[in-house]
Amino acid sequence: MLIVGGGLAGLACAIRLHEAGAKPAIFEASDAVGGRVRTDLVDGFLLDRGFQVYLDAYPEAGKLLDKASLDLRPFKPGALVYQGGRMLRVMDVFRAPRHLVTSALAPIGSLADKLRVALLKWRLSWVRIEDIATHEDISTELYLQRAGFSTRMIDGFFRSFYGGIFLERELRTSSRMFEFTFKMFSQSSATLPARGMGEIPRQLNLRLPSGTVRLGARVTEVQSHGIILKSGETLAGDAVVVATDASSAARLLPKMDFSEPAWRSVTCLYFAATRSPLNEAIIALNGAGNGLVNNVCVPSDLAPDYAPPGQALISVSVLGLPNLTDLQSLVLAELESWFGRDVHEWRHLRTEQIERALPEQAPGPGNSGAGFCKHAGIFVCGDHLWSASIEGAIISGQRTASEILHSS
Ligand SMILES: Cc1cc2nc3c(=O)[nH]c(=O)nc-3n(C[C@H](O)[C@H](O)[C@H](O)COP(=O)(O)OP(=O)(O)OC[C@H]3O[C@@H](n4cnc5c(N)ncnc54)[C@H](O)[C@@H]3O)c2cc1C
Structure with missing residues (x-):
């Protein structure tokens, strides 16, 4: 064979x-x-070829892999969202109940939006993965609008969170893919293997x-x-x-x-720093609605082997392949407003440009x-x-x- x-x-x-x-x-x-x-060892840092995560709820992958020896390190359930000059915390309150109040009060969408998230989570918890293929197939944006989410919630949260997953912020990806990933994220954690993807x-x-x-x-x-x-x-x-x-x-x-x-592309910039700008296992999203950066995380905050002792590895994702000679300095200038002047001390390690990251998964007749x-x-x-x-x-x-x- x-x-x-x-x-x-x-x-x-x-x-x-x-x-x-x-x-x-x-x-x-x-x-x-x-x-x-794939993961490359560069200067003592483990650099995945583009930021990606293993969702611990994947059923078939979970049966095939020896997850214990992968030593999966979870991200916290939720995200930090940079908006209006502030970092706001939006957590999955079912899995991080101590953040109920801060998440409910965070000005990312209304309280009704947060209840809609809970309702969607409950509704999809009863759906079998194989049945998702029979569900209505529309764009994720339309799906969220029909589910009643406000424009503020869609623009401030879903575009950046799912932008990092679908590698597009228009949310034109099939709602079936949205339901699948939403269900997976609701059931367990996004993780990184301790020694890289x-x-x-x-x-x-x-x-x-x-x-x-x-x-x-x-x-x-x-x-x-x-x-x-x-x-x-x-x-x-x-x-x-x-x-x-x-x-x-x-x-x-x-x-x-x-x-x-059609392919969706992504550019991932890696930096080394003496201190983590986040200091926790969480993904930070750009909820500002403008700028180059989509999401940032510090893999070494959850899996220390990603960086040599005493150093932090910072991963910055920019959607697409911006043709800018000064991309690195533009990204750092943007992140100065997120993390302060320390960003200018970060050392650039590598920029990965992944042209063929994900095939387009628009609604419509696709695979059988x-x-x-x-x-x-x-x-x-x-x-x-x-x-x-x-x-x-x-x-x-x-x-x-x-x-x-x-x-x-
Ligand atoms: C940046 C990025 C972020 C992602 N984020 C996530 C995520 O967070 N979670 C998630 O679950 N998935 C994510 N994915 C998607 C996931 O990685 C892919 O869907 C999956 O790895 C595809 O596997 P594959 O075997 O189908 O294809 P591929 O990985 O493309 O494997 C195909 C192989 O075929 C080889 N090949 C091609 N042509 C030939 C030839 N002529 N002769 C011999 N060999 C050939 C290639 O070298 C390659 O090794 C992400 C992908 C990328 C790139």
């Missing part, structure tokens, strides 16, 4: 095949597994026999029972799985009528809900065929493997 791509979908597919007694082989173009989930694929890779993954092996052609590598090498197998991102799948499978998706597709004996999986998330990629890979086993 030949699998093209060693991201989470390819790894999850290979594990299920291996556990059923098959012999999967993964061909990965880059120098390590993980795809869009890259530990997730690393752990999955360790469950495969050594030699299963070939790195630096770019596949240039895919056929029903074989693949051709860039080196010219040809390999044959009982089944071929294309577990790449959506654009690579479209290029590898021109006859399969995949259109290249099966989690994979198949054409002329070739299987395709990946986050683009379920939901653009860690959970979505893992479900897609696992379902593809089950289908292969079932049909062979």
